[in-house]
Amino acid sequence: xxxxxxxxxxxxxxxxxxxxxxxxxxxxxxxxxxxxxxxxxxxxxxxxxxxxxxxxxxxxxxxxxxxxxxxxxxxxxxxxxxxxxxxxxxxxxxxxxxxxxxxxxxxxxxxxxxxxxxxxxxxxxxxxxxxxxxxxxxxxxxxxxxxxxxxxxxxxxxxxxxxxxxxxxxxxxxxxxxxxxxxxxxxxxxxxxxxxxxxxxxxxxxxxxxxxxxxxxxxxxxxxxxxxxxxxxxxxxxxxxxxxxxxxxxxxxxxxxxxxxxxxxxxxxxxxxxxxxxxxxxxxxxxxxxxxxxxxxxxxxxxxxxxxxxxx
Amino acid sequence: xxxxxxxxxxxxxxxxxxxxxxxxxxxxxxxxxxxxxxxxxxxxxxxxxxxxxxxxxxxxxxxxxxxxxxxxxxxxxxxxxxxxxxxxxxxxxxxxxxxxxxxxxxxxxxxxxxxxxxxxxxxxxxxxxxxxxxxxxxxxxxxxxxxxxxxxxxxxxxxxxxxxxxxxxxxxxxxxxxxxxxxxxxxxxxxxxxxxxxxxxxxxxxxxxxxxxxxxxxxxxxxxxxxxxxxxxxxxxxxxxxxxxxxxxxxxxxxxxxxxxxxxxxxxxxxxxxxxxxxxxxxxxxxxxxxxxxxxxxxxxxxxxxxxxxxxxxxxxxxxxxxxxxxxxxxxxxxxxxxxxxxxxxxxxxxxxxxxxxxxxxxxxxxxxxxxxxxxxxxxxxxxxxxxxxxxxxxxxxxxxxxxxxxxxxxxxxxxxxxxxxxxxxxxxxxxxxxxxxxxxxxxxxxxxxxxxxxxxxxxxxxxxxxxxxxxxxxxxxxxxxxxxxxxxxxxxxxxxxxxxxxxxxxxxxxxxxxxxxxxxxxxxxxxxxxxxxxxxxxxxxxxxxxxxxxxxxxxxxxxxxxxxxxxxxxxxxxxxxxxxxxxxxxxxxxxxxxxxxxxxxxxxxxxxxxxxxxxxxxxxxxxxxxxxxxxxxxxxxxxxxxxxxxxxxxxxxxxxxxxxxxxxxxxxxxxx
Numbered sequence: 001x002x003x004x005x006x007x008x009x010x011x012x013x014x015x016x017x018x019x020x021x022x023x024x025x026x027x028x029x030x031x032x033x034x035x036x037x038x039x040x041x042x043x044x045x046x047x048x049x050x051x052x053x054x055x056x057x058x059x060x061x062x063x064x065x066x067x068x069x070x071x072x073x074x075x076x077x078x079x080x081x082x083x084x085x086x087x088x089x090x091x092x093x094x095x096x097x098x099x100x101x102x103x104x105x106x107x108x109x110x111x112x113x114x115x116x117x118x119x120x121x122x123x124x125x126x127x128x129x130x131x132x133x134x135x136x137x138x139x140x141x142x143x144x145x146x147x148x149x150x151x152x153x154x155x156x157x158x159x160x161x162x163x164x165x166x167x168x169x170x171x172x173x174x175x176x177x178x179x180x181x182x183x184x185x186x187x188x189x190x191x192x193x194x195x196x197x198x199x200x201x202x203x204x205x206x207x208x209x210x211x212x213x214x215x216x217x218x219x220x221x222x223x224x225x226x227x228x229x230x231x232x233x234x235x236x237x238x239x240x241x242x243x244x245x246x247x248x249x250x251x252x253x254x255x256x257x258x259x260x261x262x263x264x265x266x267x268x269x270x271x272x273x274x275x276x277x278x279x280x281x282x283x284x285x286x287x288x289x290x291x292x293x294x295x296x297x298x299x300x301x302x303x304x305x306x307x308x309x310x311x312x
Numbered sequence: 313x314x315x316x317x318x319x320x321x322x323x324x325x326x327x328x329x330x331x332x333x334x335x336x337x338x339x340x341x342x343x344x345x346x347x348x349x350x351x352x353x354x355x356x357x358x359x360x361x362x363x364x365x366x367x368x369x370x371x372x373x374x375x376x377x378x379x380x381x382x383x384x385x386x387x388x389x390x391x392x393x394x395x396x397x398x399x400x401x402x403x404x405x406x407x408x409x410x411x412x413x414x415x416x417x418x419x420x421x422x423x424x425x426x427x428x429x430x431x432x433x434x435x436x437x438x439x440x441x442x443x444x445x446x447x448x449x450x451x452x453x454x455x456x457x458x459x460x461x462x463x464x465x466x467x468x469x470x471x472x473x474x475x476x477x478x479x480x481x482x483x484x485x486x487x488x489x490x491x492x493x494x495x496x497x498x499x500x501x502x503x504x505x506x507x508x509x510x511x512x513x514x515x516x517x518x519x520x521x522x523x524x525x526x527x528x529x530x531x532x533x534x535x536x537x538x539x540x541x542x543x544x545x546x547x548x549x550x551x552x553x554x555x556x557x558x559x560x561x562x563x564x565x566x567x568x569x570x571x572x573x574x575x576x577x578x579x580x581x582x583x584x585x586x587x588x589x590x591x592x593x594x595x596x597x598x599x600x601x602x603x604x605x606x607x608x609x610x611x612x613x614x615x616x617x618x619x620x621x622x623x624x625x626x627x628x629x630x631x632x633x634x635x636x637x638x639x640x641x642x643x644x645x646x647x648x649x650x651x652x653x654x655x656x657x658x659x660x661x662x663x664x665x666x667x668x669x670x671x672x673x674x675x676x677x678x679x680x681x682x683x684x685x686x687x688x689x690x691x692x693x694x695x696x697x698x699x700x701x702x703x704x705x706x707x708x709x710x711x712x713x714x715x716x717x718x719x720x721x722x723x724x725x726x727x728x729x730x731x732x733x734x735x736x737x738x739x740x741x742x743x744x745x746x747x748x749x750x751x752x753x754x755x756x757x758x759x760x761x762x763x764x765x766x767x768x769x770x771x772x773x774x775x776x777x778x779x780x781x782x783x784x785x786x787x788x789x790x791x792x793x794x795x796x797x798x799x800x801x802x803x804x805x806x807x808x809x810x811x812x813x814x815x816x817x818x819x820x821x822x823x824x825x826x827x828x829x830x831x832x833x834x835x836x837x838x839x840x841x842x843x844x845x846x847x848x849x850x851x852x853x854x855x856x857x858x859x860x861x862x863x864x865x866x867x868x869x870x871x872x873x874x875x876x877x878x879x880x881x882x883x884x885x886x887x888x889x890x891x892x893x894x895x896x897x898x899x900x901x902x903x904x905x906x907x908x909x910x911x912x913x914x915x916x917x918x919x920x921x922x923x924x925x926x927x928x929x930x931x932x933x934x935x936x937x938x939x940x941x942x943x944x945x946x947x948x949x950x951x952x953x954x955x956x957x958x959x960x961x962x963x964x965x966x967x968x969x970x971x972x973x974x975x976x977x978x979x980x981x982x983x984x985x
Contacts, residue, residue, distance in 0.1 A: 076853070081852050084848065117762055123768040145747075154725070309737055
């Protein structure tokens with residue numbers, strides 16, 4: 001069942017995510033600057049940052065142990081694996097038989113586990129707090145995400161990402177209201193998960209999202225920054241694959257590749273722009289307010305589930 | 313062949329136990345006698361169980377025995393074999409581990425400890441294989457009493473004695489309920505054999521009653537919320553390898569009881585049974601892990617986490633029972649598979665976690681996580697063992713905890729597709745509860761590993777700790793390899809456990825794996841392959857390593873700073889996050905569940921309230937129902953006990969009077985009727 005072509009397609013997907021991720025995070029920075037009426041950095045600034053950091057010296061505190069050193073690699077490894085498991089160039093995931101929707105959600109959890117532990121391991125007090133917040137946000141976000149995705153999977157009849165994409169794009173889903181409410185709940189949860197305002201400000205060094213990163217420097221920091229950009233892009237890609245697979249080809253073929261890639265970039269562009277507008281239209285609020293937004297998202301996911309039960 | 317081997321294992325346990333007792337004066341010899349016989353008996357028990365697991369055969373043995381009304385019957389089927397292997401595995405690991413670990417208790421009654429440990433293990437083996445209710449209760453009671461002696465081994469610690477008493481009380485309340493369930497069967501079928509139970513045509517109200525009695529009776533022993541209260545006190549009070557046995561093996565026998573009575577004998581005949589089990593399981597899962605998050609005592613944290621995992625196992629059991637009741641054999645097998653898989657997994661990783669926590673306690677002499685930190689440098693192998701356990705209990709792929717929770721998700725997914733409205737409407741909600749419990753467990757074990765092994769050492773003893781001795785590392789290594797095997801070997805383990813699950817409800821073994829892939833239902837697309845995830849993950853990790861190596865090269869170099877950055881202030885280890893700090897946001901979010909809200913609402917002046925809040929933060933957060941529900945019950949029982957004491961004055965003449973009076977009353981009754 002694991003054939004070589006599929007494996008190559010998977011590698012291609014991973015390569016695209018790796019190469020495009022800094023572009024999209026750069027785009028978010030450009031959009032933010034424009035909305036603030038600043039000139040801001042160029043679109044390619046994040047590539048330059050990563051290359052620069054890769055050449056820098058690696059500095060770490062004496063107390064930092066093996067978790068601290070392994071985390072950049074594990075994080076990147078998880079993101080690469082997720083990039084292979086979700087459908088990007090077509091409605092079918094290249095290696096979907098290795099992991100389904102649930103496995104993808106738990107691979108994000110694996111990356112987060114290391115990330116938070118690295119924060120504690122760095123022995124920096126900000127990093128420790130940041131790690132705590134990271135895990136608390138996960139407690140709030142993961143159930144909502146799971147419910148929204150579970151409803152879609154129920155509508156499609158399987159947790160296989162390809163089957164879901166096929167059902168949603170092929171119009172095989174009768175309960176449209178349930179689908180779209182689920183999508184909305186997923187978007188809210190994903191927004192929080194991606195480390196955006198109003199609970200996080202990833203650009204501010206002393207803010208706690210940056211927390212687990214506080215002691216990283218040089219190549220390790222470069223890998224983590226790159227990996228965080230990949231995570232944002234992968235969450236967008238997961239949302240696209242599950243809720244908006246429209247237009248992507250039913251199966252992979254070399255002929256449709258350019259079109260599929262262009263479509264993916266366009267959809268992601270639209271979502272990033274939307275996210276930028278929402279994010280910059282909001283004030284920074286205290287972390288302990290986070291449950292409020294999550295309750296709203298949970299309410300939406302629950303409503304979507306009720307709609308699924310009523311089949312509307 | 314399997315039953316004689318089982319008896320041999322029991323015999324070896326008992327011989328070892330008595331040898332330890334005889335050698336009590338020579339502490340070290342007693343320690344070795346008990347530990348080595350436990351390992352040998354475990355090997356024999358495994359040799360008995362594995363052929364049955366592999367072949368799917370059933371081995372039975374029956375003899376009239378000493379009691380006139382009950383046969384001594386042993387039935388070694390798939391479920392029994394699975395339980396026996398779990399017990400044997402833990403017995404082997406803890407047996408090796410205890411060879412060095414008990415040095416910490418040198419000069420104490422190690423002979424007694426060894427005797428009760430082996431007695432406990434032997435009775436546990438018999439509990440899960442015997443198939444007559446009377447003998448089941450006898451061994452069940454023996455197991456409870458032996459474990460009580462183990463919990464209260466450190467008699468000078470008042471905490472341990474009180475925990476032991478509470479445990480004894482709740483265990484016996486549970487046993488009373490189980491006894492009633494068995495008597496109900498005897499009343500209708502006039503036999504105590506489990507085989508006869510299966511054939512007894514109970515009327516439905518009696519069935520419902522028997523289910524409730526058995527579920528709550530065994531539930532009390534399993535640590536089901538809200539009957540869990542004894543568990544986080546009793547398990548950590550015992551020496552660490554005993555904690556591993558209690559959390560890994562003993563509470564599983566209660567799950568075995570629920571499966572045997574509710575699913576096997578009673579046949580799960582009403583759909584609300586499954587839903588009840590599912591609901592109580594879900595409540596245990598969330599509450600257990602929430603309380604675990606508030607702990608700063610490492611072993612209590614692990615014990616609360618056992619409540620969570622019992623909940624997860626019960627959720628699978630509930631789905632399986634729903635499948636039986638609604639006539640969906642595929643669903644039934646899937647749910648029971650998830651439950652049994654998680655049962656085995658929990659035994660492996662919780663045993664591992666308790667043993668590695670025990671190594672830390674062995675070296676540091678404290679269970680307080682705020683006095684640990686940075687131990688990964690001092691005790692690298694122990695840290696690695698704990699890390700494997702922590703990642704597995706947090707359900708991270710590709711380890712075993714993830715595999716069983718994945719099966720549970722799939723079973724809940726399948727359950728959602730049924731016709732029963734109550735199940736359709738609740739199954740996805742239970743999936744959300746499972747996701748919540750999983751995320752909370754991850755948070756909890758980031759805290760547990762992070763504060764214990766990562767970062768900077770926060771006490772002088774932590775700075776000077778040494779790696780645990782070799783026997784202890786071997787014990788942990790055995791369990792760590794089991795955890796890896798159960799996770800990465802999922803495509804080969806799942807069919808074996810699937811056959812046990814199907815055998816329990818009299819179905820043909822389901823097809824759940826093909827090559828390196830597993831899938832929930834036959835014909836569904838392949839959905840998961842943990843070996844391939846592991847291989848790809850390893851491959852994917854090398855890529856960034858290469859990237860970093862290529863770019864940075866040799867000229868950049870490395871620098872290690874003495875301390876972390878502290879905003880320009882002088883760094884101090886006290887700046888690091890503490891156990892209390894780690895649980896803080898969750899306590900704020902789930903305050904209602906912790907019962908903190910009720911405490912804050914107490915009338916009083918503002919300063920007093922503020923002080924109370926401070927104290928409440930500084931001390932451990934206790935679930936509010938401890939003092940509201942259990943203490944009154946315990947006080948009530950003690951009060952009754954004191955009143956009953958009035959009958960016993962110690963005067964022999966009075967006792968003779970009692971006997972005469974009783975005889976007179978009995979005679980009166982006998983002559984009247």
